[in-house]
Every structure is written in C-alpha cells, then in structure tokens.
Amino acid sequence: MVRQRRGHGQQERGSSERRQLHRIDEDNEPRKSRMSWLWTIVMLLLLSVAAHLTYTGYLETRVTTRFDNNKMVTKSGLEVPQRYWGSYRTGVYFGMATREPHSPVLGLMWYQPQKLIQGAQSIRHNCDQGDNLKRYGWLQHDGVNFGIQELVDGPLTLKTSFVKRGHETCAGEWTARVEAVSNVEKEQELSLIFYVATEEKAEGWIQEDSVMRFEGHTPQLGDFFVTLLNYSNVLHSSQLVTKSEGLHKLRDTVMASLKWDVLNNNKFISLGGVLLPKGDNKPNFIATQLLVRTPFTMEVVYQRDEAGSGIQSFLASQEFDIELGRHSENFQRKFEDKFQLRAKGYKQEDVVDARATFSNLLGGIGYFYGSSLVMSKYTNEPRSYWKAPLYSAVPSRSFFPRGFLWDEGFHELLVSTWDVDISLDVIAHWLDLMNIEGWIPREQILGEEARSRVPEEFVVQRNENANPPTLLLTLKYMLTTMHGSLSKEHVNTISRFWPRLQKWFSWYNVSQIGPVPGSYRWRGRSVNAIHELNPKTLTSGLDDYPRASHPTEEERHVDLTCWMAVASQTMALIADKIGQNSERYSDTFATLSDPLQMNKLFWSESMRRYADFGLHTDAVKLGRKSKNDSTFIRIVQERPRLQLVEKTFGYVSLFPLLLCLIPANSPKLGDVLNDLRKPDLLWTPYGLRSLSTTSPAYLKKNTQHDPPYWRGPIWININYLTVKALFHYSRSEGPYKELAGEIYLQLRENLVTNVLKRYRETGFVYEQYNDKTGEGQGCKPFTGWSALVVLIMAEIY
Template identity: 55%
Template sequence: MARQRKPVSVDHSNSKFPKKTQSQNANKVGFFSYWKQVLACVCLVVAVCVGYMGYLETRVNTPFDDQKMVIKSGLDVPDRYWGSYRSGLYFGMKTRDPYSLVTGLMWYFPQQLRPDGGGIRHWCEEGDNLNRYGWTEHDGRTFGIQEIQDGPFLLTTSFIKKPGGNHGGDWTARISITTPHDQFIGQQLSIILYSAIEEKTKGWIKPSHFGDKFLTGIIGETDGLGSFNIKLYNNSGEIENESYLSCSAQGLHVLKETVVASLRLVTDRQKGNQKRIVLPGELLPIIDGKRSEPNFIATQITGKIPFEIDMVFESGSNMDRSSTLMGNKYTDELKERRNEFNIKFENVFKLSSKGYKNDEILFAKAVLSNLVGGIGYFYGASRVESAYTRGPVPYWKAPLYTAVPSRSFFPRGFLWDEGFHGLLISKWDLDIEFDIINHWFDLMNVEGWIPREQILGHEALSKVPEQFVTQKNSNANPPTFFITLHFILNNFVDKLTGKEGQLQNLERLYPRLQAWFDWFNNTQLGDLPGTYRWRGRDSTTNRQLNPITLTSGLDDYPRASHPNVDERHIDLRCWIALASSTMSEIAKLLNRNEQKYTNTYSYLSDNKLLDELHWSSNSESYSDFGLHTDAVVLKCPPPPKSPPGYQVPQNLEKIRIVLKDPELRFVDSTFGYVSLFPFLLQIIDVNSPKLNKVLDDIKNPELLWTNYGLRSLAKSAPMYMKKNTEHDPPYWRGPVWINLNYLAVRALNYYSKKEGPYSQKSKLIYNELRSNLINNIMKEFKRTGYVWEQYNDKTGEGQRSRPFTGWTSLVVLMMGEIY
C-alpha cells in the first residue's frame, strides 16, 4: 500500500525576501484583472472601429436596400427586347440582355482606305466629318429610319421588328446606298455587316451560306435568343465581290481594329489582274489540336452604287412566320410603320395644326427620332470612390436603359442630362420614360446616391478619358428627374391613375425618391441654415482661372474664386426647392404624409429668406456667395533661377495669379444662368418687383439677350468667354445652351399665365425668346445637318459636339408649347 502523501510546511521567517501578505496578493490580482479589462475594452473598441470603418467603406457600393425598380427586363418586355441600342455606332442592333448578340455596320470607299484603317466608318466620330447623319423617324419600339450623308453619297439604314415565338421575334435591317449625282453612279463602296458575341455570352455563332440568293450569313444559338439565323440578301444593284471573316475578337470595342488587321489585297486574274480588298475567311487558331470557336463574323460586300442589302434576323422559335421580311414585303411594312408614326406625331405635338410648314415638321420629327433612336442599353459596373475607400472600387454590375446626350461625343448616360431628356421622351412614350427612370434608380446605393456619369461596359469605357471614370459619392448632380416627374404629374395624371397606369411604379419608386431627396438635403448643406453648397470643387488648384463646379452641371461657370465652406450656391438651393415641391405632389397622389416636403418647400421658397441669403443689393440680382475676388489672371510663372553653367527646364504652362486678396462677398459681378435660377424654377413671387428686374435683365442685350437665345454669361461679366486654363476654352461662359433656355421659356410661360403685374411683360418676352430659339436651331440644322451642343451667342452658329440631340431636342416641346 502506498504511503499517504502529506502537504509539506515551509517556514519563510528566515528568508531574505519579505513575506507577502494576503492583501498584497489580492492587490496584484486586482491590478492584472484591471488591465485585462482595459485591454479587452481597447480590443473591443478597435474591433468595433475596424468593423465600422469596414461598414463605411462598403456603403459606397452597396445597393439601396429595397425592391428593385426594374421588375421586367429582357424577354419580359418583348417590344423593347431588340433595339438600336448601340448608341455610339452609326448603326447596330442588340438585345436588352447583359451579354447580347450584337450586329453592326461598317463601310468605306476602297480608293480612300488607308493602311491604318482610316476611312472605315463604324463608331460615330466627329472626325469622320460626315455631312449629316441621324434618325429621321424612330418610334422607340418597332422601327426606325436613318439617313447618313457621306460626301455625295446617301446611306439609308432602316429596321423593322416583328413579334413571334418566345425569343423576341424577328427583325430586318435594310442598308441602301444611293447618290443624286450622275457622275458618281457606278462607284464602288464596301459595306461590312457583322455579328458578334461577348466572351461571357452563353452561346455560339458560325458562318453559314443559305443558297444562291443569299450572301454569307450566320447561324447561332444563345440563352437569350435560342436558335437563330441571320441572312444577307441583295435586294437590288450590282455586287462586285463578297468575302467574309470568321475569327475570335478581343472585345466589342476592337471590332473595327480586328477587321483592319484582317483585310487583304488580292489580285483578281479573271478581271484583268484587278486589285481588290477582301476579308480572308476563317482565321481561327488551333489550340490543343482543336480549332477555336469564332465570336465575330463579318461579311464584306463591295457593290456599285446604287445597291441595297437586307439583313434578316429570324428567331428559331417563331414557327408562325408566313414569309421572310425582305424585299417588297419589307417595303410595304415600312410604309405602314411610317404612316402610324406620322399620325402619332401629330396627335402628340400638333405642329401641323399650329401652322408649321412641312420642312419644319420634318425637322421636329428628326430631332425627336434622334433622341429616341439614341436610347442605349448598357451593362457593367461603374468605378466609384468614397472618403473611406483606399481608392476607386467597382460598383455592382447593373443594366442601364437610357438616352444619351450625343452619339458621337457622349454615348453614355448622364444623370442631369437624363432629367431633361425625360421631358420629351415621356411626352412621346410614357412607358419608355418610366423604364428609363426605373433603370436609373436601380443604380442608387444604400446612402441614396446615384453616380452622375454611367460608363458601363467596354464599348462605353473606350470613349471616356481616364480622369472622368471614377465617381465620388460626395459629389452631386442636379436632381433633374424631379423636373421630369413634375412634368409627368402635370401632363399625365389620368395615365398615372388609370386602369393601366403607372401608380404602382410610383409606389415602388417613392422610397428611393425619399432617399435621394434626403441624400441631397444632408450631404449638400451649406454652413448656414437654408443654404446649400456643391461639393467637388478643388480649393488647391492653381491651373484653373476659376475652379470648376462639374457637379453643378455648369462646369466652368464662374463661382467664388476660392472654394471654402462659406459658399452658398443659389442654383442648388433652387433645385432642392423644386425637389421638395415635387415630392409633396407625389406624396399627396400616393396618399402619403407630405408635410415634411411641403414645409421644406415653403421654407426654401420664402422670398424674404431667399433675398437675405442670395440677393445682392449692389448688383440688384440673385447670386452665389463665397470667398471671392475678380482680380485673377492666367500667367506663366517666372522662370526659376539656374545655377551657373546649368539650365533648369522651364515649365511654361500658365497658372492662376491672384492680384487681390479674396473676401467673403456676393459673387455679383458675374451675371448669368445661375442668377436666373429663382426665376427658372418659378420660385420668385408673381408680384415681386424682383421679378420685374429679372425680366428687364433677361431682355438686356448687354447681359443675356441675343437673337438666338439667352447667353450663359453676361458680356459684362469678368470671365465672359475667357479660357479657364491655358488649354480649356470657355464652355458655360457665353454660349447659348438649350436646356436652360427651355427652363427660361417654361418660366416665362408660367408667369405670363399667372395673374400679376408682370404677366403681359412675361408674355411678350416669352413669344420673342421662343421664336428666336426655334428659328435659330432650325436654321443651323438646315445649314449644317445637325443640332448642336451649344450655339454661338454672337452668330447663332452651332458649336462643340454634334449631333447633340440630348437636351437640345427640347426645341420640339417649345414648338408644341408643351411645358
């Protein structure tokens, strides 16, 4: 049996270390316990902070937490599934699928083709210097006709869609080439009709020959389209030769480059050793013993002018097709569609009954059709940034169905432009406009922010300079969709509340509108109650004469010379007033509590408070307020001193030199569009003497009045027509812009119909301004073949981007007196 183990007692009394008491041990335990708790708290705080920072970091690219606005897309909307949605191309068709089959057109004159591909038309490029191009008729749903004048030759592209089957139906596009000049009849022209799929498209395409009547087409199958074929048919004229290319392209944005790299010069010995340019057929590499699959198939047709080609898309699921839509059948169908379009156009705008001549009505139809025909469908992710991210991060991938300002220069979606586009589009087709609004508001993040410029997909990205790609969530853009919604409420109440109305759509939209309104009302507040300030101005730049305010939409319009927190921007204040008024109306329509928005509008439209914050008694005008001086110039800096025997490279780029210190003051030496905003958005009281002063200022030729519309900046303003940098010409510093002129005409119409001392005066100015704008835009269209981004305030000539059938298309509403 083992002996019992007993505890051993140790006597410390003779130890050289003092004996620890029980309380000392307790203190030590307490000490360590305390610091453990402190450390635990610190760790918890750090973890919470890290977690919260991570949460803040992700908010910029987290979608709004509510049901999606677009509940029907793709094949759920069959009449809008196919369309001319490749806005930046002269002609192309695609579906409203994220990864769609696309078709397109290129053309060139063989004798003008350069080795680098110069001379091939594909993208809408201002450098192509076409005499004119644009849709003459387009209903946004079923058909379109476009005319392209390239020198003495006229290319007409048209298409018709026909329902049938389960995959969006059939369509046919016709490309016709003619010339009115006898000396050019028989000249050769090469057109290239192609089809392509993206890498992520689930499906395949292959070249196919359908018989002697047809040229090289394709067969294929995708998830969105099922099986299909595309046939090319020579409808009339003499075809010199045909060739095709079947290959793998690196992306939709380099299709032209792929064609250029593939073209071959060959000798046709059967035609006396004549040289001709052809495509080489299959160019498919063999990988691991297997030939790769094509994603790009192009057919080149060289014909003698005049000739005409039909491109026929047929869905494999359409089993009830009685005949192929081509030849005479296509011609007859197109005639019917055009007749329906013309009847609808007159019913909507009533221009014939208003006494407009035939050529003026054709102009209006072309302008409307260019806006509607320029509607594109994009898919991809924006690049965004917040104060909490380490740099740019991707937004979520999403579709966008939207009109574009300019097919050549701005073939993508812009937030504040789209609110103006929506005025005309909603008048033409309310369902299309709500579809556009729904797509835009699905791009709202959890903060209530929508990126101001949408660059979605490789095709869109290839057209944008790198410095404009990233969007910052601190930066706003005018909330012009509230103008669209205000317009819809005023013009379409019956349609909204009717049996097939959009009231449910508004119900779903309402929480997003609330979030959008709150985002503006929280993030863009000024330093004083009742004031607002655009974010995004650069207070450190020394390259700009006046730091731009890109977020306001008015870019280089002069603001306070030294951006700081004291700024007060009157245009933004008026935009929020308009937004609150519209929100109040929508809330009432939906039987929601509108008090918050009614109170906000009452506060922001209070003329007494408005005058205290923004009326300059010195200039007797409304203006911004901020840290400002007019004494700034652009000059080359003095050259640096060089050490003996060494020459320092000199930077000769001009910088801003401030000749007089800025001070807090009204920016009242600058009179222009911003000064008019209380008038433009109808906030000035109808009986106010300040309304009379604004009307006098509008009519003053030394300020804004011209025979072509209201100029953007008064001739007396210090920065009138001055460059903002050594390289940036004036933009919003004098030229006539149609969107703000439309608001001016709209406001004049409003005040002319309100009982008050200045109604008759408003009416007279309304009639003259409206006439000046319409006449000049039509005159320039007839002279140049285009509507323009802006118009010269001295000559009325169109300038900058062309065609600019974005908000310049508001001229159609002015012609119809629709506000």
C-alpha cells in the same frame, strides 16, 4: 519540554513565514490589480480597434452596397417583348442589340476603298466627329417599331432603316435595309461590312452558314438566323471568322485582318477568312464584306426559330416596304397628335425637321450593362459598383454615348410626352443604380464599349458628388402636364419608386447641405485646381460656370438651393398623388422657397440680382508660373473675402426665375425680367447666352487649353426652363404678366428660328450655339436636351 519548545519554535517560524507570505501577498495585490487593469485596457483597446476596423470596413462597403433587393425594373428581357430588340448600340452608326446583359449584336461598317488605300480614311463604325460626315441621324424613329436614318459621307449617301414584326408577345423578327447612292454623277465603289458579334462572357454561340448567312443560339433567343438578301451590284465578297477582344475592338479586328486579294490581281481588299486560334472553333465575331457599286440595296433579315421549324417567311422586299410605310404613317400621325405643330401654323419643312430632331432623341436610347468605378472618402482606391443594366437616352452618339443623370431628366420630358411607359422604364433603371446611402452615380460608363470612349480622369465616380435631381422634374411634369396620360398602372409604378425617391431626397439633404440653414453647396470643387481660372463645378452640370474664386465650405449655391426647393415641392406632389404623408416635404418647400430666406441668402441689393456666396475675388487671371515656364496657373491679384459673387451674371443668377420660385408680384421678378432683355447681359437674337458680356469670366478659357464652355454659349436646356418660366409668369396675375408674355414670345421665336436654321444648313442639332453668330458648336449631333426645341415649338411645359 524540548518538544514543546521545538513545537513552539516551529509555530513561531510558521507564523513568521505566514506573515512574510502575507506581506508578499499584500505587495502582489497592487501588482495584480495593475495587471488586471492593464489587461482590461488592452482588451478594450483591441476591441475598440476591432470595432473601428469593422466599422471602417462597413463604411468602405457602403458605396457599393445596393439600396435594397427590391428592384424597380420588375420586367426585363423577353418579359418586355416590344422593347426587346432595338437600335440600342447608340455609339455606332448602325447597330442592333437586345435588352440583355450579354446580347448578340449586329452592326455595319463601311469604307471607300480608294480612300482607305490612300490612308485618308479609316473604316466608319463608331459615331465619330473626326469622320467628318456631312450629316447623319434618324429622320424617323418611334422608339419601338422602326427607324429610318440617313448618313452623308462625302460623295455617298447611305440610308439605313429597320422594321420589327411580331414582337407584341415574343421577341419577333426584324429586317434592316441598307441603301447606298452616289451624290455625284459618277458611280461610287463602296465596301460594306455587316457583322454579328458576341461578348466573351456571352452564353451560346454563333457560326457562319455561308458568306451570306449566319446562325446562332443563346439561352434567351434559342436558335436564330441572320440572312443577307436582295443585294445587287456586288463586285466582290469576303468573310472574317475570328475572335475579338471585345465589342470595343471590332473595328481594330477588321483593320488587322484586311489583306490584298491576290487572286483578283490585287484589285480588292479582302477580309482574312478564318482566323481562329489553333484548336478553337468558337468565333465571337463573324463579318461579311461586300464591295459594291452604287446604287446598292441590301436587306439583313433576323429570324428566331421559335418552333424549331427552321426559316420562316422573310420580312423583305415589298413586304418590308409595306410595313415600313405603315409605321411611318403611324409615326407622323402620332407626332402631330402629341405636338400639334401643323395646328400651330408651322410649315411642313419645320415639322419634318422637328420630327427628325425628336427621332434622334428616341433613336439615341441605348441599353448598357456593366459596373461603374466608384470611390468614397473611406476607400483608398476605386471599387467596382455592382453590375447592372441601364436603359437610357444619350446626349450625343458621337461624343457622349452613355447615360448622364441630369441630362436624363430633360430627355424624359420629351420621351414621356411620347410614351409614358418608355419613360418610366428609363427612370426605373436609373433608380436601380441607387446605393444604400441614396446616391446615384451621375455618369454611367457601363461595359467595355462605353468605357473605351471616356477619358481616364472622368471614369471614377465619387459618392459625395451630386447632380441636379432633374428626374424629379420629369415626375412633376408627368403628374401635372401629362397627368391625363397617366393610367392607374403608371401611378402604381411611381408609388413603387417612393422609398427610393425618399432616400435620394434625404441623401441630398445630408450630403449637399450648406453652411447656413436653408442653403446648399455643390461638392466636388477642388481647392488644388491651381491651373483653372475658376475651379470647375462639374457636379452642378454647369462645369466651368464661374463660382466663388476660392472653394471653401462656406459657399452657398443658388442653383442647388433652387433645385432642392423644387425637389421638395415635387416630393409633396408625389406623396399626395400616391396617398403618402406630404407634410414634411411641403414644409421644406415652404422654407426653401420663402422669398425672405432666398433674398437673405442670395440677393445682391446693389446689383439687383441673385448670386452665389463664397470666398471670392474677381481679380484673378491665368498666367505663366515664371518667364521660363510655359505652364499657366491661376494668379490671384487681390485677397479674396466672403461675399456674394455679384458681378457674375448668367444662368445661375436666373434659377429662382427658371424654377418659378419668385412670387409673381415681387419687384425682384421685374428686375430679373428687365435684365433678361439687355443685349449686354444675356439677350441675343438666338437665345439667352450662359454668361453676360459684363461678367469677369465671359468667354475666358478656364485653363491654358480649355475653351469657355458655360461662359457665353447658348444652351437649349436652360433656355427651355426660361421659356417655361416665362410662360408660367405670363399666365400668373401680377404686375409683370405682360412683360413676361412679351419676352416669352420673343425668346421662343429666337430659339426655334435659330435651331431650325442651323439644322437645315448643317444637318445637325448642336450641343450649344454661338452667342454672337448663332452658329452651332460643341459636339454634334447633340439631340439630347437640345431636342427640347420640339417642346418649345409645341408650347408643352
């Protein structure tokens, strides 16, 4: 019994324990459930953070990710032998280089010894307005075979010319001739420094064979030789064999190595000889200095030892004269064939000046290699774009010796008229700079030599910033005006561009879209630009042209909307030409060019003109922060409101006309044409000024120190678009046909007469022209888009 009771008690205790454990389990269940949910939430949060970080990292890398691996430039270097060597170092007065990423370079420096001793003059090397050369530039240049340049420096005139030979199937050879004469009765002494240099990262080597001969080797060229020949009137020679920190430091390296030649009674300033670091016998910079008396001639012969047989026959002396004369004759013949200036009745001096203007554009085509510094809103600091080459014309050798996206579209209107192959090669290089988003950095500062000449604030490119898509203007020009010059191969090349052109067009439609359907807005205006009278719109290409006074997302810009209309029209044209579906682009063009839509967005009925829209007041001025503060800031005297910027009349107001988007029978065309001829608005005897005299910001500084830029001066690229549009309307049936024709003839005459007159007076084509006097101003020479005067003369639109 006892056992039974004990067993029963044990059973009861076991049941009680089980019930207690069960109750504990029941109490733990919610806790386990809560812990499980908590872990789930933590894991989800961790996964979300990881996903966010991964996605953010992906967004950060997009700005520096290529569009794809299919390059538009399918041939480069020695695969294009006819364009392998050239005067591609556009930022120096004379320099030769190849189209290789790390090319050996050859160049020229000079100085007048007496002035250098007096400290009045530095060594001439980089094209620099501060050198105050009376004039310089190419007189003839065909973009491939030869060039003739003249430089007037005080009492001296230097002439540099070069001729290439045998480059049809290989790199070939070339010879450069340097001549110096005195402009005054007295003979002049001159120090010429000819050099060969390579970058630190270049493969191969260079060495001096003698004072007058260099040798070198690169994997691309093999062995090559550079020989100085046929020199006379040499008073003294010296050499420098050293290392330079980079191509941008060559002149500094020379300056640091100059010393008195004590062996000649201190009469001469010599280069420093061999100045290599101890144990280093591999120079990257070798220079020969010749102190000469005018008149002086020297020939610099480059040869490539392709067969390993050493020096071949020289392209020099009379043989050089023959080849130079032959190329010059071919150039003049081709120039007349392309532009027909003599046939149009121009005088010989006009034709010569036009040839020089055009030659400066072709001679301003350079080859660059390096990476841009870029940023997006997802990056905290600038990042390096991928390293890439760029074959591109430059706006100005002295001030802008690098590539600019919207300038290039205007350049290629001229270049494609001359040589479609060169132009398509240039465009292919630009399209290879497109990232996965469809963005192309608008300013290309590639390599140390280019970057050394750009202010720090302009170096970094931001991927939300656009530029007018003028390369599409060039392609439209090719397919219409130049269609007879296009071969099947050319069309195939444009067909290869198609995926990138689509992506580029799409990028604009995403990144630059406006606040209302059918409108667009330039990015890049700063709401914090309190020191600017009107915050700049650098991305538009028109810089300080006055927009709405207070940048907001509500802005809509008439010029960008017009650019996108023509871009869609061009995309449809290209699609039809290469057998692609054009419907999407045709529909977009129909929407953007719809007169009702354009008028609704931009037409001011009270002022009878087109205008931007935004948060705006005209009652702004620059003034001191306080009586004791010399800093100027923008002072707003009236509350801004959303409105058309209708009292500002200038180039932006003309864009529906410039891009031929106004119907030929529209009364608004008559309003715009009538305004063109009013002297108090845009009309001058020298061309159309950029901003009317009645506009609030006319000729006003944008900051305390920045002079007006697009606020009155005459710009040739916009005047070219104007005469092009007038030419179009003068041939389109409508009530304003005769009026457009009259204005066309007057404006064309004014532009051509003034540009040629100023060129003869000064030896330069300018960035802009004064709207009151017609005098050239801004940087010089500016034979980028200002060279469009040649197309205006030729009436090629």
